[in-house]
Amino acid sequence: AQKITQTQPGMFVQEKEAVTLDCTYDTSDPSYGLFWYKQPSSGEMIFLIYQGSYDQQNATEGRYSLNFQKARKSANLVISASQLGDSAMYFCAMREWFGDSNYQLIWGAGTKLIIKP
Amino acid sequence: DTEVTQTPKHLVMGMTNKKSLKCEQHMGHRAMYWYKQKAKKPPELMFVYSYEKLSINESVPSRFSPECPNSSLLNLHLHALQPEDSALYLCASSQRLGGSGNTIYFGEGSWLTVV
Numbered sequence: 622a623q624k625i626t627q628t629q630p631g632m633f634v635q636e637k638e639a640v641t642l643d644c645t646y647d648t649s650d651p652s653y654g655l656f657w658y659k660q661p662s663s664g665e666m667i668f669l670i671y672q673g674s675y676d677q678q679n680a681t682e683g684r685y686s687l688n689f690q691k692a693r694k695s696a697n698l699v700i701s702a703s704q705l706g707d708s709a710m711y712f713c714a715m716r717e718w719f720g721d722s723n724y725q726l727i728w729g730a731g732t733k734l735i736i737k738p
Numbered sequence: 739d740t741e742v743t744q745t746p747k748h749l750v751m752g753m754t755n756k757k758s759l760k761c762e763q764h765m766g767h768r769a770m771y772w773y774k775q776k777a778k779k780p781p782e783l784m785f786v787y788s789y790e791k792l793s794i795n796e797s798v799p800s801r802f803s804p805e806c807p808n809s810s811l812l813n814l815h816l817h818a819l820q821p822e823d824s825a826l827y828l829c830a831s832s833q834r835l836g837g838s839g840n841t842i843y844f845g846e847g848s849w850l851t852v853v
Contacts, residue, residue, distance in 0.1 A: 654840075656841070656842075658844075663846065664826050664828075664846060664847035664849065665844065665845070665846040665847060666781070666828055666830075666844035666847070667844070668841055668842070668843055668844070671841055710778075712780055714780075716840075724840070725783050725786070725794070726781075726783075726842060728780030728781060729780065730779075730780060731778075731779075731780055
Protein backbone atom coordinates (compact mmCIF):
# COMPACT_ATOMS: atom_id res chain seq x y z
CA ALA A 622 0.00 0.00 0.00
CA GLN A 623 1.12 3.52 -0.70
CA LYS A 624 2.03 5.73 2.21
CA ILE A 625 3.11 9.30 2.85
CA THR A 626 5.04 10.26 5.99
CA GLN A 627 5.55 13.76 7.31
CA THR A 628 7.63 13.55 10.47
CA GLN A 629 7.45 17.21 11.55
CA PRO A 630 4.17 17.95 13.33
CA GLY A 631 5.16 21.58 13.78
CA MET A 632 7.92 24.02 12.91
CA PHE A 633 8.83 27.55 13.98
CA VAL A 634 10.95 29.54 11.54
CA GLN A 635 12.22 33.11 11.59
CA GLU A 636 10.87 35.35 8.87
CA LYS A 637 13.07 35.54 5.75
CA GLU A 638 14.78 32.26 6.52
CA ALA A 639 14.49 29.27 4.20
CA VAL A 640 12.30 26.36 5.31
CA THR A 641 12.45 22.68 4.45
CA LEU A 642 9.40 20.53 5.11
CA ASP A 643 10.06 16.81 5.02
CA CYS A 644 8.05 14.22 3.14
CA THR A 645 8.89 10.59 2.50
CA TYR A 646 6.78 8.18 0.53
CA ASP A 647 6.43 4.51 -0.11
CA THR A 648 5.08 2.97 -3.29
CA SER A 649 5.81 0.02 -5.54
CA ASP A 650 4.35 1.78 -8.57
CA PRO A 651 7.08 3.10 -10.93
CA SER A 652 4.75 5.88 -12.09
CA TYR A 653 3.57 8.24 -9.38
CA GLY A 654 2.97 11.88 -8.67
CA LEU A 655 3.68 13.90 -5.57
CA PHE A 656 1.91 17.09 -4.52
CA TRP A 657 2.30 19.76 -1.88
CA TYR A 658 -0.66 21.75 -0.61
CA LYS A 659 -0.87 24.69 1.79
CA GLN A 660 -3.87 25.12 4.09
CA PRO A 661 -4.17 28.39 6.01
CA SER A 662 -6.45 28.61 9.02
CA SER A 663 -9.21 29.85 6.70
CA GLY A 664 -9.51 26.30 5.39
CA GLU A 665 -8.75 26.63 1.69
CA MET A 666 -6.46 23.90 0.36
CA ILE A 667 -4.01 25.62 -1.99
CA PHE A 668 -2.01 23.64 -4.55
CA LEU A 669 1.67 24.58 -4.44
CA ILE A 670 3.76 22.24 -6.53
CA TYR A 671 3.81 18.88 -8.33
CA GLN A 672 6.57 16.37 -9.07
CA GLY A 673 6.17 13.39 -11.36
CA SER A 674 8.23 10.29 -10.81
CA TYR A 675 9.73 10.52 -14.30
CA ASP A 676 10.47 14.22 -14.18
CA GLN A 677 14.17 14.75 -14.70
CA GLN A 678 14.36 18.03 -12.85
CA ASN A 679 13.12 19.14 -9.47
CA ALA A 680 9.92 21.14 -9.68
CA THR A 681 9.96 24.85 -8.88
CA GLU A 682 7.16 27.40 -8.53
CA GLY A 683 8.27 30.85 -7.45
CA ARG A 684 9.55 30.62 -3.86
CA TYR A 685 8.63 26.93 -3.69
CA SER A 686 10.87 24.14 -4.85
CA LEU A 687 10.68 20.41 -4.40
CA ASN A 688 13.82 18.54 -3.44
CA PHE A 689 13.06 15.20 -5.08
CA GLN A 690 15.39 12.35 -4.14
CA LYS A 691 13.96 9.29 -5.82
CA ALA A 692 16.36 6.73 -4.42
CA ARG A 693 15.64 7.92 -0.90
CA LYS A 694 11.91 8.24 -1.65
CA SER A 695 11.78 11.75 -0.35
CA ALA A 696 10.05 14.85 -1.73
CA ASN A 697 10.85 17.72 0.58
CA LEU A 698 9.30 21.15 0.07
CA VAL A 699 11.67 24.09 0.25
CA ILE A 700 10.31 27.59 0.81
CA SER A 701 12.86 30.30 0.21
CA ALA A 702 12.77 33.65 2.06
CA SER A 703 9.82 32.78 4.26
CA GLN A 704 7.08 35.32 4.86
CA LEU A 705 4.50 35.74 7.62
CA GLY A 706 1.82 34.66 5.15
CA ASP A 707 3.50 31.29 4.83
CA SER A 708 2.20 30.33 8.26
CA ALA A 709 -0.16 27.44 7.56
CA MET A 710 -0.55 23.67 7.55
CA TYR A 711 1.35 21.98 4.75
CA PHE A 712 0.34 18.60 3.34
CA CYS A 713 2.34 16.27 1.15
CA ALA A 714 0.21 13.94 -0.98
CA MET A 715 0.69 11.19 -3.52
CA ARG A 716 -1.57 10.16 -6.34
CA GLU A 717 -2.92 6.62 -6.05
CA TRP A 718 -4.49 5.00 -9.09
CA PHE A 719 -7.31 2.53 -8.95
CA GLY A 720 -9.69 1.25 -11.56
CA ASP A 721 -9.13 2.15 -15.21
CA SER A 722 -8.52 5.84 -14.81
CA ASN A 723 -9.52 6.81 -11.32
CA TYR A 724 -7.21 8.20 -8.73
CA GLN A 725 -7.27 9.76 -5.34
CA LEU A 726 -4.71 11.44 -3.12
CA ILE A 727 -2.94 9.70 -0.26
CA TRP A 728 -2.16 12.34 2.32
CA GLY A 729 0.54 12.81 4.91
CA ALA A 730 -0.38 13.94 8.42
CA GLY A 731 0.72 17.50 7.69
CA THR A 732 3.21 19.95 9.15
CA LYS A 733 2.09 23.13 10.88
CA LEU A 734 4.49 25.91 9.96
CA ILE A 735 4.62 29.13 11.96
CA ILE A 736 6.73 32.02 10.74
CA LYS A 737 7.99 34.31 13.51
CA PRO A 738 8.47 38.04 12.82
CA ASP B 739 -8.21 33.17 -5.86
CA THR B 740 -9.52 29.66 -6.26
CA GLU B 741 -11.67 28.87 -9.28
CA VAL B 742 -13.64 26.34 -7.26
CA THR B 743 -16.41 28.14 -5.40
CA GLN B 744 -18.19 26.67 -2.41
CA THR B 745 -21.29 27.91 -0.63
CA PRO B 746 -22.08 28.45 2.12
CA LYS B 747 -18.82 29.22 3.83
CA HIS B 748 -20.33 28.40 7.22
CA LEU B 749 -23.38 26.29 8.04
CA VAL B 750 -24.94 25.43 11.39
CA MET B 751 -27.70 22.84 11.26
CA GLY B 752 -29.73 20.77 13.65
CA MET B 753 -29.78 17.01 13.52
CA THR B 754 -33.25 16.98 11.96
CA ASN B 755 -32.52 19.58 9.29
CA LYS B 756 -31.99 19.11 5.59
CA LYS B 757 -29.38 21.34 4.00
CA SER B 758 -27.10 21.33 0.99
CA LEU B 759 -23.54 22.33 0.26
CA LYS B 760 -22.87 23.66 -3.21
CA CYS B 761 -19.76 23.70 -5.34
CA GLU B 762 -19.08 25.23 -8.74
CA GLN B 763 -15.99 25.23 -10.92
CA HIS B 764 -15.31 27.20 -14.08
CA MET B 765 -12.18 25.47 -15.30
CA GLY B 766 -13.87 22.96 -17.60
CA HIS B 767 -12.84 20.12 -15.34
CA ARG B 768 -14.64 16.81 -15.73
CA ALA B 769 -13.87 15.25 -12.35
CA MET B 770 -15.23 16.65 -9.09
CA TYR B 771 -14.67 15.53 -5.52
CA TRP B 772 -16.05 15.89 -2.01
CA TYR B 773 -13.67 15.60 0.93
CA LYS B 774 -14.33 15.74 4.65
CA GLN B 775 -11.66 17.16 6.94
CA LYS B 776 -11.60 17.06 10.72
CA ALA B 777 -9.43 19.44 12.73
CA LYS B 778 -5.68 18.83 12.46
CA LYS B 779 -6.20 15.87 10.12
CA PRO B 780 -5.70 15.44 6.39
CA PRO B 781 -8.77 15.37 4.13
CA GLU B 782 -10.72 12.16 3.69
CA LEU B 783 -12.20 11.35 0.31
CA MET B 784 -15.98 10.95 0.27
CA PHE B 785 -17.14 10.96 -3.36
CA VAL B 786 -15.75 11.36 -6.86
CA TYR B 787 -17.74 12.24 -9.96
CA SER B 788 -16.28 11.71 -13.40
CA TYR B 789 -18.16 13.08 -16.40
CA GLU B 790 -21.16 13.67 -14.14
CA LYS B 791 -21.34 10.05 -13.03
CA LEU B 792 -20.57 8.85 -9.53
CA SER B 793 -17.24 7.09 -9.81
CA ILE B 794 -16.22 6.57 -6.21
CA ASN B 795 -18.21 6.37 -2.99
CA GLU B 796 -15.92 5.76 -0.05
CA SER B 797 -18.55 3.97 2.05
CA VAL B 798 -20.08 7.25 3.13
CA PRO B 799 -23.25 7.05 5.26
CA SER B 800 -26.47 7.62 3.36
CA ARG B 801 -27.19 10.80 5.33
CA PHE B 802 -24.74 12.36 2.84
CA SER B 803 -26.13 12.37 -0.68
CA PRO B 804 -24.07 13.76 -3.56
CA GLU B 805 -25.49 15.16 -6.77
CA CYS B 806 -23.82 16.37 -9.95
CA PRO B 807 -26.40 18.29 -12.03
CA ASN B 808 -23.84 19.15 -14.71
CA SER B 809 -20.11 19.19 -15.28
CA SER B 810 -19.68 22.49 -13.44
CA LEU B 811 -21.81 21.86 -10.37
CA LEU B 812 -21.57 19.49 -7.45
CA ASN B 813 -23.92 19.37 -4.48
CA LEU B 814 -23.80 17.54 -1.20
CA HIS B 815 -27.21 17.04 0.38
CA LEU B 816 -27.24 16.65 4.13
CA HIS B 817 -29.98 15.03 6.17
CA ALA B 818 -30.21 13.75 9.73
CA LEU B 819 -26.56 14.45 10.45
CA GLN B 820 -24.83 13.71 13.72
CA PRO B 821 -22.63 16.05 15.76
CA GLU B 822 -19.59 14.01 14.74
CA ASP B 823 -20.26 15.05 11.14
CA SER B 824 -19.16 18.55 12.06
CA ALA B 825 -16.11 19.23 9.90
CA LEU B 826 -14.70 21.21 7.01
CA TYR B 827 -16.11 19.95 3.71
CA LEU B 828 -13.89 20.56 0.73
CA CYS B 829 -14.93 20.42 -2.88
CA ALA B 830 -12.30 19.87 -5.54
CA SER B 831 -11.99 19.38 -9.27
CA SER B 832 -9.45 18.12 -11.78
CA GLN B 833 -9.20 18.15 -15.55
CA ARG B 834 -10.04 14.51 -15.89
CA LEU B 835 -9.39 11.29 -14.16
CA GLY B 836 -6.25 9.88 -15.69
CA GLY B 837 -3.09 11.37 -17.16
CA SER B 838 0.11 12.41 -15.53
CA GLY B 839 0.48 15.77 -13.88
CA ASN B 840 -3.24 15.93 -13.20
CA THR B 841 -3.73 18.34 -10.33
CA ILE B 842 -6.70 18.48 -8.00
CA TYR B 843 -7.77 22.03 -7.21
CA PHE B 844 -9.76 22.76 -4.08
CA GLY B 845 -12.33 25.30 -3.04
CA GLU B 846 -12.27 27.34 0.14
CA GLY B 847 -14.35 24.79 2.01
CA SER B 848 -17.62 24.84 3.91
CA TRP B 849 -17.42 24.75 7.69
CA LEU B 850 -20.28 22.60 8.96
CA THR B 851 -21.45 22.48 12.57
CA VAL B 852 -24.17 20.03 13.57
CA VAL B 853 -25.95 20.89 16.81
